[in-house]
Amino acid sequence: SYRKGGYHAVRIADQFAGGRYIAQRKLGWGQFSTVWLAYDIKTSSYVALKIQKSAAQFVQAALHEIDVLSSIADGDPSNSKFVIQLIDHFKHTGPNGQHLCMVLEFLGDSLLRLIRYNRYKGLPLNKVREICKCILIGLDYLHTDLGIIHSDLKPENILLCSTMDPAKDPLRSEQSPILERPEGNINGGVTSLIEKRLKRRARKAVAKISGRRESMGGSGDLENSRRVDGIDVKCKIVDFGNACWADKQFAEEIQTRQYRAPEVILKAGYSFSVDMWSFACIAFELATGDMLFTPKGGQGFSEDEDHLALMMELLGKMPRKIATGGALSKDFFDRHGDLKRIRRLKFFPLDKLLIDKYKLSVKDAQEFSEFLLPLFDFAPEKRPTARQCLQHAWVNCTESPPNEKENESAVNVGMSNLKIRVGK
Ligand code: ADP
Ligand code: MG
Numbered sequence: 001s002y003r004k005g006g007y008h009a010v011r012i013a014d015q016f017a018g019g020r021y022i023a024q025r026k027l028g029w030g031q032f033s034t035v036w037l038a039y040d041i042k043t044s045s046y047v048a049l050k051i052q053k054s055a056a057q058f059v060q061a062a063l064h065e066i067d068v069l070s071s072i073a074d075g076d077p078s079n080s081k082f083v084i085q086l087i088d089h090f091k092h093t094g095p096n097g098q099h100l101c102m103v104l105e106f107l108g109d110s111l112l113r114l115i116r117y118n119r120y121k122g123l124p125l126n127k128v129r130e131i132c133k134c135i136l137i138g139l140d141y142l143h144t145d146l147g148i149i150h151s152d153l154k155p156e157n158i159l160l161c162s163t164m165d166p167a168k169d170p171l172r173s174e175q176s177p178i179l180e181r182p183e184g185n186i187n188g189g190v191t192s193l194i195e196k197r198l199k200r201r202a203r204k205a206v207a208k209i210s211g212r213r214e215s216m217g218g219s220g221d222l223e224n225s226r227r228v229d230g231i232d233v234k235c236k237i238v239d240f241g242n243a244c245w246a247d248k249q250f251a252e253e254i255q256t257r258q259y260r261a262p263e264v265i266l267k268a269g270y271s272f273s274v275d276m277w278s279f280a281c282i283a284f285e286l287a288t289g290d291m292l293f294t295p296k297g298g299q300g301f302s303e304d305e306d307h308l309a310l311m312m313e314l315l316g317k318m319p320r321k322i323a324t325g326g327a328l329s330k331d332f333f334d335r336h337g338d339l340k341r342i343r344r345l346k347f348f349p350l351d352k353l354l355i356d357k358y359k360l361s362v363k364d365a366q367e368f369s370e371f372l373l374p375l376f377d378f379a380p381e382k383r384p385t386a387r388q389c390l391q392h393a394w395v396n397c398t399e400s401p402p403n404e405k406e407n408e409s410a411v412n413v414g415m416s417n418l419k420i421r422v423g424k
Helices: 056-075 111-117 125-146 192-216 221-225 273-288 303-315 350-356 362-376 386-390
Strands: 021-029 033-040 045-052 086-094 097-105 158-160 235-237
Touching (some): 021 045, 045 056, 056 086, 056 097, 056 125, 125 235, 273 362, 303 350, 350 362
Antiparallel strands (some): 021 033, 033 045, 045 097, 158 235
């Protein structure tokens, strides 16, 4: 991908925007871009520099993302809405073409990393709650104030607010930014010899950790601390490459598979509530360490059909009107609203799943499912809004004593509808 129209190759200490930003190390990449930690000599602070591929369609996409990010920044001058802030943008010409660059506030590791560093065991519910609050405030701002649908919410696209000084990366012993000044230097005492040594050392450090860090992205705070409990769980929503204004939609197929809402699969039209579906999937994943829906195609049925079956096994049968109401409904459902090719479903309700498989206490499981289930309503317009979620008891609950033991036998978790799934 490092060719004409593709990524711009960056070396440590490369300069951007007439020398204002100086590349320090790679933070991550996406389909469209590479993201670098850079030092901003104007404000003496670290920023994230997102450098887009240069081909026309990527330039177009970046212009759109800058448009969305600008309205986000304009509407939130105090930067208190848990959404990434755009600081600056410019063009950079390199051997592979002209790249649009976005300067963003520097954030920490993604929620995906947080989940992985907790060894997929799930986070304590009070941390899940704290993270959910941030996401909900961000979504309420996007939906209510700006009319923007994110349309690709997932753990990779929620980043923790970094608290660690990036210069104090333990992999680098010197603690000043890497500055490239051929003649006379701006940093007073930094001689070119020291600069060279810094660059060499930083390169080694990057090489040593490149594989995992680059593919998962992030600042490495978790890797360095190895403690999830000590992490401040404030976080922000990022990656507006797929976002749209609700009244100016351009894509039919949106969202990453596992976080995709049923109306998107059925092509029945969508709105803000697709983000609420993804949000609920993320909340479950934070609490359990597992993705909620991981559909797979099989013999005689597609990935889409398996996905719809998994949803119904957890949430009950889809109302006939909804099942048959989308442009693609006929591919999946008969006129009674039953799946054509997956005939028997094995129903397994959410609270029971949380208790049996994930060992939540009955009380925690029931409170958590009471919060999540309305968000998984098959009727998009019935899903609570982000603002309504912020009022919910589960979000506002103050921590209950930790070792309150549940009485399993006293509670009926309801398995009236258990059938055996065949053909899978
Ligand atoms: P793409 O649109 O190409 O998917 P993203 O905006 O998702 O690009 O960024 C790619 C990766 O770069 C992210 O997954 C994350 O690891 C890292 N990243 C992006 N923005 C920041 C930021 N502001 N601070 C720190 N890391 C970031
Ligand atoms: Mg991304």
